[in-house]
Amino acid sequence: MSDYIAPLQDIRFALNELAGLARIAELPGCEEATPEMVDAILDEAAKISAGVLAPINKSGDAEGCKLEPGFHVRTPAGCKEAYRQFIEGGWNGLNFPQEFGGQGLPKLVATPVMEMAMAANLGLSLCSLLTGGAIEALLRYGTDAQKQTYLPNMIAGTWSGTMNLTEPQAGSDLSLIRSRAQPEGEHHRIYGQKIFITHGEHDMVDNIIHLVLARTPDAPEGVKGISLFVVPKFLVNADGSLGRRNDVRCVSLEHKLGIHTSPTAVLAYGDEEGAIGYLVGAENRGLEYMFVMMNEARFAVGLQGVAIADRAYQHAVAYAKERIQGKDLANPAGKSVSIIHHPDIRRMLMSMRALTESTRAVAYVTGAAIDRAHGEPDPAAREAARAFADFMIPIHKGWATEAGVEVANLGIQVHGGMGFVEETGAAQYLRDARITTIYEGTTGIQANDLIGRKTAREGGKTAKAIIAQMQGLLEQLAAAPGGDMQAIRSALAEAVAAFESCVDWIVANFRSDTLAVHAGAVPFLKLAGIVCGGWQMARAALIAQQQLAAGGADAAFCSAKIATTRFYADTFLAQAAGLRHTVMCTGAGAMALTEQQF
Amino acid sequence: MRVLVAVKRVVDYNVKVRVKADGTGVDLANVKMSMNPFDEIACEEAVRLKEAGVATEVVAVSCGVTACQETLRSAMALGADRGILVESEAELQPLAVAKLLQAVVNKEAPQLVLLGKQAIDDDSNQVGQMLASLMGWPQATFASKVVIAGDKASVTREIDGGLETLELKLPAVVTSDLRLNEPRYAALPSIMKAKKKPLAVIKPSDLGVDVSPRLSTLKVAEPPKRSAGVRVPDVKQLVDKLRNEAKVLP
Amino acid sequence: MTVLVIAEHDGALLKSATLNTISAAAKLGGDIHVLVAGAGCGAAAAAAAQVAGVAKVLLADAAHYQDQGAENLAALVLAQAGAYTHLLLPATSFGKNIAPRVAAKLDVAQISDIVSVEAADTFVRPIYAGNALATVKSSDGVKVITVRSTAFEAAGQGGSAPVEAIAAGPDLGLSRLVGRELTKSARPELAAAKIVVSGGRGMGSAENYSKFLDPIADKLNAALGASRAAVDAGYAPNDYQVGQTGKIVAPQLYLAIGISGAIQHLAGMKDAKVIVAINKDPDAPIFQVADYGLIGDLFQLVPQLTAELG
Ligand SMILES: Cc1cc2nc3c(=O)[nH]c(=O)nc-3n(C[C@H](O)[C@H](O)[C@H](O)COP(=O)(O)OP(=O)(O)OC[C@H]3O[C@@H](n4cnc5c(N)ncnc54)[C@H](O)[C@@H]3O)c2cc1C
Numbered sequence A: 001m002s003d004y005i006a007p008l009q010d011i012r013f014a015l016n017e018l019a020g021l022a023r024i025a026e027l028p029g030c031e032e033a034t035p036e037m038v039d040a041i042l043d044e045a046a047k048i049s050a051g052v053l054a055p056i057n058k059s060g061d062a063e064g065c066k067l068e069p070g071f072h073v074r075t076p077a078g079c080k081e082a083y084r085q086f087i088e089g090g091w092n093g094l095n096f097p098q099e100f101g102g103q104g105l106p107k108l109v110a111t112p113v114m115e116m117a118m119a120a121n122l123g124l125s126l127c128s129l130l131t132g133g134a135i136e137a138l139l140r141y142g143t144d145a146q147k148q149t150y151l152p153n154m155i156a157g158t159w160s161g162t163m164n165l166t167e168p169q170a171g172s173d174l175s176l177i178r179s180r181a182q183p184e185g186e187h188h189r190i191y192g193q194k195i196f197i198t199h200g201e202h203d204m205v206d207n208i209i210h211l212v213l214a215r216t217p218d219a220p221e222g223v224k225g226i227s228l229f230v231v232p233k234f235l236v237n238a239d240g241s242l243g244r245r246n247d248v249r250c251v252s253l254e255h256k257l258g259i260h261t262s263p264t265a266v267l268a269y270g271d272e273e274g275a276i277g278y279l280v281g282a283e284n285r286g287l288e289y290m291f292v293m294m295n296e297a298r299f300a301v302g303l304q305g306v307a308i309a310d311r312a313y314q315h316a317v318a319y320a321k322e323r324i325q326g327k328d329l330a331n332p333a334g335k336s337v338s339i340i341h342h343p344d345i346r347r348m349l350m351s352m353r354a355l356t357e358s359t360r361a362v363a364y365v366t367g368a369a370i371d372r373a374h375g376e377p378d379p380a381a382r383e384a385a386r387a388f389a390d391f392m393i394p395i396h397k398g399w400a401t402e403a404g405v406e407v408a409n410l411g412i413q414v415h416g417g418m419g420f421v422e423e424t425g426a427a428q429y430l431r432d433a434r435i436t437t438i439y440e441g442t443t444g445i446q447a448n449d450l451i452g453r454k455t456a457r458e459g460g461k462t463a464k465a466i467i468a469q470m471q472g473l474l475e476q477l478a479a480a481p482g483g484d485m486q487a488i489r490s491a492l493a494e495a496v497a498a499f500e501s502c503v504d505w506i507v508a509n510f511r512s513d514t515l516a517v518h519a520g521a522v523p524f525l526k527l528a529g530i531v532c533g534g535w536q537m538a539r540a541a542l543i544a545q546q547q548l549a550a551g552g553a554d555a556a557f558c559s560a561k562i563a564t565t566r567f568y569a570d571t572f573l574a575q576a577a578g579l580r581h582t583v584m585c586t587g588a589g590a591m592a593l594t595e596q597q598f
Numbered sequence B: 001m002r003v004l005v006a007v008k009r010v011v012d013y014n015v016k017v018r019v020k021a022d023g024t025g026v027d028l029a030n031v032k033m034s035m036n037p038f039d040e041i042a043c044e045e046a047v048r049l050k051e052a053g054v055a056t057e058v059v060a061v062s063c064g065v066t067a068c069q070e071t072l073r074s075a076m077a078l079g080a081d082r083g084i085l086v087e088s089e090a091e092l093q094p095l096a097v098a099k100l101l102q103a104v105v106n107k108e109a110p111q112l113v114l115l116g117k118q119a120i121d122d123d124s125n126q127v128g129q130m131l132a133s134l135m136g137w138p139q140a141t142f143a144s145k146v147v148i149a150g151d152k153a154s155v156t157r158e159i160d161g162g163l164e165t166l167e168l169k170l171p172a173v174v175t176s177d178l179r180l181n182e183p184r185y186a187a188l189p190s191i192m193k194a195k196k197k198p199l200a201v202i203k204p205s206d207l208g209v210d211v212s213p214r215l216s217t218l219k220v221a222e223p224p225k226r227s228a229g230v231r232v233p234d235v236k237q238l239v240d241k242l243r244n245e246a247k248v249l250p
Numbered sequence C: 001m002t003v004l005v006i007a008e009h010d011g012a013l014l015k016s017a018t019l020n021t022i023s024a025a026a027k028l029g030g031d032i033h034v035l036v037a038g039a040g041c042g043a044a045a046a047a048a049a050q051v052a053g054v055a056k057v058l059l060a061d062a063a064h065y066q067d068q069g070a071e072n073l074a075a076l077v078l079a080q081a082g083a084y085t086h087l088l089l090p091a092t093s094f095g096k097n098i099a100p101r102v103a104a105k106l107d108v109a110q111i112s113d114i115v116s117v118e119a120a121d122t123f124v125r126p127i128y129a130g131n132a133l134a135t136v137k138s139s140d141g142v143k144v145i146t147v148r149s150t151a152f153e154a155a156g157q158g159g160s161a162p163v164e165a166i167a168a169g170p171d172l173g174l175s176r177l178v179g180r181e182l183t184k185s186a187r188p189e190l191a192a193a194k195i196v197v198s199g200g201r202g203m204g205s206a207e208n209y210s211k212f213l214d215p216i217a218d219k220l221n222a223a224l225g226a227s228r229a230a231v232d233a234g235y236a237p238n239d240y241q242v243g244q245t246g247k248i249v250a251p252q253l254y255l256a257i258g259i260s261g262a263i264q265h266l267a268g269m270k271d272a273k274v275i276v277a278i279n280k281d282p283d284a285p286i287f288q289v290a291d292y293g294l295i296g297d298l299f300q301l302v303p304q305l306t307a308e309l310g
């Protein structure tokens, strides 16, 4: 069946035209990210994703991970070799500092590389994702000695990292964390159980560096009493060699709906003498650190939505071109045709395509903002980028992952019965996609963040700044020739208006009618996603039109971009008005029943 | 010992090319281009020779348009030390390329020139042999194994009936077959380092080579299409059809 | 106009591709001479003399032609080239090795792998793995050409050309043959066989390849072929490879067994008269070119087919 082919053309378009790679390459420290360099990087990343990671996606799913005696986890055949090839290529360290062996490239360059690896093999790519999170944490909050001890091997990928937040009683609400950290000289002894730990134990690396949230003896209750510890699977000797095994073990693996290549572990800390852990940063500030880190992790998980959508889309297109069934409505007397001739299949494929391209556009624009929030020399520009990125991250995470599920779901529908059976591979994408709306904060949690911290708390300031940019674009669209552009403009104008009135409503009612506002949170997130996606797609269509007029561009690509945007306008932007109603009115019904009535 | 590798920029092997409607050629607009796969193998072999301490320097050469610089960067990302682009917008036919390479070889004085056995665009399978001929050097085409010992190369070749091993006096030309090696994926740090490796650009006129084409293409056509036949339900019917319908079996 | 065909032979017999090359030469019009160079190859020269349409055979018999090395043979051909308008070689590993060497020294283009002669200076040749056919015209005084054997009939018998011994060129001593490992087979030569049975990666192992394919090839008196993936995996020797970068075949009947049908493979066999595909994947691209497709497990179907062939 169809193999993964990296969508390099759309990736490059999103990078260069929408996210502004050229500007990122001007930021201090990002000078290496020249267009030719990025081109070469993308080409090779596409090759290794398609050639090394993708081929074991299906077999890894079928085989899954196994917990073996000695608390050892065996990953599916070929995973270790593929992972090794990936890290030996230096891909793990792409956006980490050169000081510790990384390549120091901007987030925006890491973004498409991650997308391709995730699309090729979501489960396997998680290992690097979590390692990246742990690296970030140590880079920001670790001591120099901790950095020296752990970072070079983690950046090289020969050691992986994990994030240990969740406990049986503490999921979305981390204030309930109970794991204990007992001080003992230079270190602490960690006791407790962590669940759902991605790549918590596996055989692809030499050591695993766990970052663990736990409470010290006198810590205050709630979120302000949680500290962050680094707990290596094998203790590291002074000379950097591996010492004895720490008191942390994988006691079971989850049996999951998807991402079977990624072991999800239950980790027991301190069953014997207590696991040795080292405090990262200041005591009791662990959760605060985690929240800073979480932005990056949420960004990456949002990207998983884009990636899986793209993979499912490619798969469905290939099938729709091959499967012969039914007559062409335009030629009912003719032979049976491939199903891509049928309008309903077209509608589904275009929905998949439009969602993939729009979530990608939003992701890359957000990625660029993260770079600018770190690197813009002008403090005001830096702050504006930070505010934009902070606002966009829950939208991107929530909307792109929900879109990924929707696209994978449509992908199955395009396949008909062949989608429901496992052989075609279409089902795996839905199973794999399904986790993305859950981990790193469910869609509900993202939506709460969006309406609360990101909107109401600042009186809708960033939202309004974004709306102003959208209005600027509407003016440009008004001046653009052609019926498509006008249809896009009017759909976007209505959607922006709906979005703006919802922002105002949330700001006005957040305190006074908090239940109703929270009931509308996820619909609002979806509305925000659709509007931001439409905004970026409309920009893309405008640029495509200009490129076509200038000549020399790929006419097929540009006209498809315009047509996809038009479809997006009529299909998704058109939902905005309905969502406005839902945002503002769903609360009444949602909260109407008493608990007993359920 | 210096090794020269010739690398060509061609349509990526995954692309299914389409003949232009006006019959003037194939449609190359916005088509993905890559290094010719056989050249990639040649480059990998050169780099392995360097890693094995046999070669001291690997120089990649490409002849063609400005964008061939990307191909040279790819070669350098695989491990070539520097690149030379003989830049020309003109159509370069194998004889012209061989002459350009001859001029470069005369300057660079390599002991070994590695090339792909053929380029997957025009499928000519000529340049290596032509270069060897112009230099008066021995050649080993279709190589599946190369061993260098002193001033001799022992090369195993894939020939029609099997394999043969030749011993060549260096300097020599070797062209790679598919099974010579499996090229590595370029590592990210190497891609970044490649950017900083020297890349010289020269013109055919600097080398005093006349590159005018000797063959003119009158037309390019789509080959006759084979259409899908029928599915047969079982072996019995297959044999029946082969005997009585296709008449290819007695 | 006189054409020189450089014969590929084994000392005693002409290789069949030489006969196809002579047919291509006949399409040009003009006299056809055949050069037979080797060591103790008088029998091959005599065989060449009997090929219909051949006007003269040149025989260069010297020890240093024994190995058919490109350097010495190219030099010999060059010495003769002055008398000819066209030099033709088969597009085999033998011909491809020599023709460009000759052309370069003559300072003329070499025209590879022609499938048709349109005029004395105009030829058709496949490019892009056979996905396009280019008609090219040469402006050079001498045309150095390699000929795709499957595109031309084999020349018949009935000639009686004189054999003229010519002086051998010097031994350049640039290269030395150390050894050959030729695949021994009693089967017909792959490139010329009427029936080819080819196995792909679907065969699963070298043992399976011979266990399942030998019997059917025996029954059909067929040559065995393979996809690149099968060769790379070690199921079949490398000279079995059919495709863009392997052998080009155009048999009456081609059986593709456990081969998916990548364009590079199709490039080598799509001119077969009848293609049969056996594959368990109904979507395998091979079915788009197969005249008869049988969907199912080859490990069941191939033994059935062998039995059915009786
Ligand atoms: C495969 C997998 C891998 C994981 N990897 C890791 C990992 O590496 N490290 C780690 O620490 N954790 C990991 N997790 C845990 C994951 O982050 C949690 O599952 C997630 O945060 C949700 O927590 P929960 O499962 O306890 O659900 P709950 O918090 O119990 O949520 C249940 C439902 O309630 C909703 N909800 C909860 N609180 C609120 C609220 N305040 N407002 C509105 N709705 C609310 C949620 O949206 C959800 O719909 C992983 C989980 C899985 C399944």
Ligand SMILES: Cc1cc2nc3c(=O)[nH]c(=O)nc-3n(C[C@H](O)[C@H](O)[C@H](O)COP(=O)(O)OP(=O)(O)OC[C@H]3O[C@@H](n4cnc5c(N)ncnc54)[C@H](O)[C@@H]3O)c2cc1C
Residues within 6 Å of the ligand: B013, B037, B038, B120, C199, C200, C201, C202, C203, C226, C227, C228, C229, C230, C241, C242, C243, C244, C245, C246, C247, C257, C258, C259, C260, C261, C262, C263, C264, C265, C268, C278, C279, C280, C281, C284, C296, C297, C298, C299
């Ligand atoms: C530069 C270049 C040149 C190339 N040149 C050539 C060339 O000259 N010749 C060539 O062949 N390839 C060539 N290739 C490789 C080509 O692209 C393909 O990779 C190759 O042809 C695939 O071989 P395959 O069909 O045997 O393997 P696969 O594509 O893996 O197909 C195996 C097939 O076997 C079927 N199968 C498996 N088990 C069974 C069973 N039990 N029963 C029935 N069917 C089964 C499967 O359904 C599948 O269709 C070249 C590639 C490149 C890049």
